Amino acid sequence: MQKADFVEWLREGTISIPAALLTEYKNMHLSEQELVLLLQVLHFSEKGNDFPTPTELSGRMAMSAFDCTEILRSLIQKGFIEIIDGDSTDGIRFEKYSLDPLWDKLIDRFMQNRKQEKVNARQVEESDLYTCFEKEFGRPLSPFECETLAMWMDDDHHDPIIIKAALRESVISGKLNFRYIDRILFEWKKNGIKTIEQAKSYGRKFRQHQGQQKSVQKEVKPQTRPVPFYNWLEQ
Template sequence: MKSNIVAWLQEGNITIPTMLFSEYRNLNLNETELVLLLNIITFIEKGNEFPTPEELSARMTVSIADCHDMLRRLIQRGFIEIMDQYSNEGIRFEKYSVKPLWERLVDQFLLNSQVTRQLEQKTEETDVYTCFEKEFGRPLSPFECESLGMWMDDDHHDPIIIKAALREAVMSGKLNFRYIDRILFEWKKNGIKTIEQAKNHGRKFRQKQTEKTHTKNDDHQPSVPFYNWLEQ
């Protein structure tokens, strides 16, 4: 994934300034270094792959000496590199490569995405505890909190699926952790991973239980008022 994004960046198929403007501070670049890098990118896109400090200074409000120093620091810090290139005639020349910058930028983007996913997951997990306490009408016991944590961390049940199992237990009139654990076990055994699959499976299960109840009524036997997942 990272190599593909870097390749797209090098080919100019992605708008770079927006990403650079939002992330340059996180890359420990200051505004002057950012402008210098943008000018190098512009020169490269125009066919000048090795702009001199004089050419860069002419576009900026810094001296030639300062441009030279900044270029040296950016190379040392791994934002740009100088590469050897050979013409068709075998003449050696140098050019700047901003591939290291793209790699650093992609790393930062992936890191931000990971942090965002972790925060979203944490929010979802917190929401699960809140939903359980609301349905149970009381704070969860330490054992119940541990069970919830095991469902998410050890059994790798998605918080959305756990909340769906909670709703299923409420509809079945069996609001306890053993019953919910059995629902999750059955869903995992049947490969249920999405909320839609859980809804369909629960609907089919309740339909089967209703048919069993009607059969018992026809035989003049007592009916069962709830749908018992523990019988599965």
């Protein structure tokens, strides 16, 4: 027998296993024995045997047929595998194992992880937001100011990034106070500003408008009534 024959033999024995199953089976409360047995069921299925017996399974594992039976029963009870009716041929009914419950649980685990990641990222953003405000104000925030920040996020649903942009706008405008920032956020929400890029663009247009008004004020004659200066708080 040539080496190429062994390589071909190994290729025939390959099965596709989701990497997430290997990283998450512990968090799904699956033991190594349960995991390997599930993989054996999957392998049998890919080879055309959808309902391997405990004896067939134990032939590939370091456990008895009785142990395989007990583990299969436990997996069914815990909702990782189920026995369903297969497609009948010639009027003969037969049963098979379905791993759909396992994949459903794996997908649920994936969604929980993504949700937790978003929660963690939100917590980091909020913590960084408070730090940014305290740095710009040069002091710890008061309870009322902390409550205002929380209200912007929880009640008004402003993204922390947008709140940071409003803080930056207030610093550039030389009007560092919560009332001014609140007005900026109100104007942005009213005008559909939802991204940092939109906020920057809106801020540039606002400052250009300010600059134009200042130029007009300098050019008018002393006796002429001055053009009102545009201010966020006067909107």
